[in-house]
Amino acid sequence: MSEVLVGIVMGSDSDLPIMQKCADALEEFGIGYEMVVSSAHRHPEKTARYARGAAEAGLKVIIAGAGGAAHLPGVIASMTLIPVIGVPVAIEPLHGIDSLYSIVQMPPGIPVATVTINGAYNAGLLAVQILAVHDERLQLKLKSYRQSLAAKVEEKDCKLRDKLAQCKRPDAGDNQ
Ligand code: RP5
Numbered sequence: 640m641s642e643v644l645v646g647i648v649m650g651s652d653s654d655l656p657i658m659q660k661c662a663d664a665l666e667e668f669g670i671g672y673e674m675v676v677s678s679a680h681r682h683p684e685k686t687a688r689y690a691r692g693a694a695e696a697g698l699k700v701i702i703a704g705a706g707g708a709a710h711l712p713g714v715i716a717s718m719t720l721i722p723v724i725g726v727p728v729a730i731e732p733l734h735g736i737d738s739l740y741s742i743v744q745m746p747p748g749i750p751v752a753t754v755t756i757n758g759a760y761n762a763g764l765l766a767v768q769i770l771a772v773h774d775e776r777l778q779l780k781l782k783s784y785r786q787s788l789a790a791k792v793e794e795k796d797c798k799l800r801d802k803l804a805q806c807k808r809p810d811a812g813d814n815q
Pocket residue numbers: 649650651652653654678704705706707728730
């Protein structure tokens with residue numbers, strides 16, 4: 640079992656279907672993580688305990704996701720020097736615009752690196768990139784991941800070209 644380097648915190652278990660994508664990204668790169676439900680407003684003591692103990696527990700990055708008035712990432716960031724990545728989770732009735740603004744609009748002093756609404760997979764990748772700064776093996780894995788993205792683009796380009804080649808161009812005479 641890999642050492643736990645990333646803490647994935649979510650405001651409620653209802654965030655899990657989205658936040659699971661952080662775990663998927665971390666697993667692809669063999670990074671150890673833990674998942675925790677905590678809430679900045681429903682259980683502030685637990686949230687504070689987690690944030691204050693994170694560095695000592697060996698965590699290097701925290702990913703925090705929440706919906707609505709999503710202050711969880713900012714509150715955690717205020718209590719630790721570990722970089723915090725915020726995931727705005729889309730819930731009714733504002734579909735994530737509320738959580739996006741709550742997380743991204745941190746006033747100067749306490750930064751939270753914010754990804755897109757429901758952008759949990761990218762949050763996981765960003766955590767991997769942060770860890771890769773001092774890890775050449777991870778850097779190589781990230782390079783090969785990027786190469787696989789480029790290969791997929793080439794594959795789609797080929798498919799499109801094949802498809803277009805099969806379309807018959809109308810004769811010039813058709814327009815006359
Ligand atoms: C937030 O409230 C959570 O992050 C969740 O996105 C939202 C709704 O929570 P539940 O009512 O589903 O527990 O704090």
